[in-house]
Amino acid sequence: MDNNHLWWRDGIIYQIYPRSFADSNGDGIGDLEGIISRLDYLKDLGIDAIWLSPIYPSPDVDFGYDVSNYLDIDPKFGNLETFDRLVKLAHERGIRIILDLVLNHTSDQHPWFIESRKSRDNPFRDYYLWRDPKPNGDPPNNWLSCFGGSGWELDPTTGQMYFHMFYKEQPDVNWRNPAVRQYMLDVFKFWLDRGVDGFRLDVFNAYYKSPNFEDNPMGPIRPSLMGLRAFDRMKHIYDIDQPEMIPLLQDIRKILNSYGETYSVGETFIGGADKAALYCGDDRLHATFNFEFLHCPWWAHAFYQSITRWEGILSDEAWPNYVLNNHDNPRSATRYARGEEDDRLKVAAALLLTLRGTPFMYYGEEIGMRDIPISRDQIKDPWGRRYWPFFKGRDGCRSPMQWNAMPNAGFSPEGVETWLPVHSNYPVRNVMTQEADPESLLNWYKRLIAARKAHPSLRTGAFIPLTDGKRFILAYLRQGKDETTMVVLNFSSRRQPLTLPGDQTGRKWEYLLSNKRSSMIPVEGRVIPLEPNEALILREVV
Ligand code: NOJ
Numbered sequence: 001m002d003n004n005h006l007w008w009r010d011g012i013i014y015q016i017y018p019r020s021f022a023d024s025n026g027d028g029i030g031d032l033e034g035i036i037s038r039l040d041y042l043k044d045l046g047i048d049a050i051w052l053s054p055i056y057p058s059p060d061v062d063f064g065y066d067v068s069n070y071l072d073i074d075p076k077f078g079n080l081e082t083f084d085r086l087v088k089l090a091h092e093r094g095i096r097i098i099l100d101l102v103l104n105h106t107s108d109q110h111p112w113f114i115e116s117r118k119s120r121d122n123p124f125r126d127y128y129l130w131r132d133p134k135p136n137g138d139p140p141n142n143w144l145s146c147f148g149g150s151g152w153e154l155d156p157t158t159g160q161m162y163f164h165m166f167y168k169e170q171p172d173v174n175w176r177n178p179a180v181r182q183y184m185l186d187v188f189k190f191w192l193d194r195g196v197d198g199f200r201l202d203v204f205n206a207y208y209k210s211p212n213f214e215d216n217p218m219g220p221i222r223p224s225l226m227g228l229r230a231f232d233r234m235k236h237i238y239d240i241d242q243p244e245m246i247p248l249l250q251d252i253r254k255i256l257n258s259y260g261e262t263y264s265v266g267e268t269f270i271g272g273a274d275k276a277a278l279y280c281g282d283d284r285l286h287a288t289f290n291f292e293f294l295h296c297p298w299w300a301h302a303f304y305q306s307i308t309r310w311e312g313i314l315s316d317e318a319w320p321n322y323v324l325n326n327h328d329n330p331r332s333a334t335r336y337a338r339g340e341e342d343d344r345l346k347v348a349a350a351l352l353l354t355l356r357g358t359p360f361m362y363y364g365e366e367i368g369m370r371d372i373p374i375s376r377d378q379i380k381d382p383w384g385r386r387y388w389p390f391f392k393g394r395d396g397c398r399s400p401m402q403w404n405a406m407p408n409a410g411f412s413p414e415g416v417e418t419w420l421p422v423h424s425n426y427p428v429r430n431v432m433t434q435e436a437d438p439e440s441l442l443n444w445y446k447r448l449i450a451a452r453k454a455h456p457s458l459r460t461g462a463f464i465p466l467t468d469g470k471r472f473i474l475a476y477l478r479q480g481k482d483e484t485t486m487v488v489l490n491f492s493s494r495r496q497p498l499t500l501p502g503d504q505t506g507r508k509w510e511y512l513l514s515n516k517r518s519s520m521i522p523v524e525g526r527v528i529p530l531e532p533n534e535a536l537i538l539r540e541v542v
Pocket of ligand 1: 062065066102166202203327328487
């Protein structure tokens with residue numbers, strides 16, 4: 001990997017859940033015009049790319065992750081003309097656009113599936129995975145749906161069953177059918193031709209299933225969101241991660257390369273850093289998600305372990321990435337912060353933005369949005385209805401962006417019923433209030449992002465840990481060609497001294513940034529005294 005600036009490696013990618021960002025037409029749902037109206041906010045924040053969760057036509061059983069047309073925009077979000085304008089206006093501000101491609105399954109309202117289910121000899125029959133049930137009516141094998149229950153659904157019209165890894169309204173397509181494969185590759189070209197800069201690939205490693213449809217063996221329980229699902233007691237040998245995936249990724253990469261500086265990031269489905277590492281490199285995806293931070297407890301050592309494992313596994317061709325939030329998990333503010341305090345979130349932000357790897361942010365993270373509490377009758381995510389009250393679904397982290405203290409937090413006009421409730425803390429926790437407060441989380445994010453832009457070592461420098469985090473403090477160097485920075489993060493809410501390792505004696509450091517002080521503290525010998533939850537960044541004086 002060369003040292004020239006690469007937007008996706010050196011920049012910051014900001015995920016927008018379009019339903020929840022900004023509602024321009026007062027229907028309670030965010031839209032593309034709303035995003036356009038906030039591009040200057042994003043530019044000012046300093047992010048380099050927007051990843052849009054799906055914006056294609058969708059019946060919204062899984063809120064956009066059930067696509068009924070890959071080549072258009074859902075009217076609730078706008079149309080292709082609005083989309084082209086969004087791309088143009090974002091590019092004018094130096095912001096790239098990444099689309100979310102959901103190619104493992106379609107909606108059951110996609111014209112392919114409407115045809116496919118009509119008869120066994122329909123020309124689109126083989127676009128999906130149809131099998132006869134067993135003679136006793138049981139499903140053809142024991143594969144399960146990630147959202148609960150069997151993965152097989154009986155279709156009475158033809159008496160066969162189709163496979164769905166997610167909701168039954170999301171039938172999995174048959175990637176072994178050359179017509180499907182070709183069509184999907186053309187989808188990439190369609191959007192690249194419209195000026196898109198990259199893609200996030202939804203559950204890409206589930207595209208291929210074993211052609212023999214063998215039963216999966218049962219195995220030890222995988223730690224998961226709930227630990228309740230039979231899905232987590234199964235070893236997913238035959239329903240994901242088939243060898244055909246690699247040649248497909250190679251073909252996808254060739255298309256992307258032919259369009260210049262583009263990007264692909266795969267959502268690694270089931271499995272951690274080891275699996276993710278397999279699928280990225282110069283001839284496959286640019287990146288694959290490592291979601292470990294989403295599950296790290298507030299313990300410096302847990303983060304240390306995750307970072308060093310990821311650094312150790314990835315090949316030289318691959319580049320790490322870090323994610324504290326996304327649309328499927330409780331927000332970091334809900335996981336880590338106590339009450340409305342943002343101290344820990346400032347430490348987490350400093351970690352995310354100073355590691356060697358692409359930081360992914362999720363809308364509202366920069367103002368510390370908390371999950372909304374959800375009652376049974378407010379649930380929109382069917383997953384939450386199925387497992388209530390043990391698991392309440394994913395609505396909590398998808399609530400409307402809090403722009404200001406006006407009714408509906410400036411997301412929708414006053415009087416409109418927003419698709420999910422706005423968090424009740426919006427009068428105090430919103431963009432406008434935080435913009436005016438120099439000590440706010442939002443301004444801390446901006447300062448960190450500016451420091452990352454100004455200091456090449458914070459982007460591409462080697463990651464050299466100085467502590468293992470067992471004693472509350474995570475400290476590391478970012479060693480670049482021409483500069484070295486030191487990042488010191490106190491995970492504890494008490495004052496803590498950092499004792500630098502002996503081999504660091506004699507190096508001189510100057511102050512760059514801290515959430516707790518505005519100038520350098522005297523470093524006595526090897527000891528740096530830290531304030532509670534302090535994030536301190538220093539630069540070596542040479
Ligand atoms: C992963 C996405 O992140 C999630 O939101 C979605 O429900 C499933 N894939 C199915 O597309």
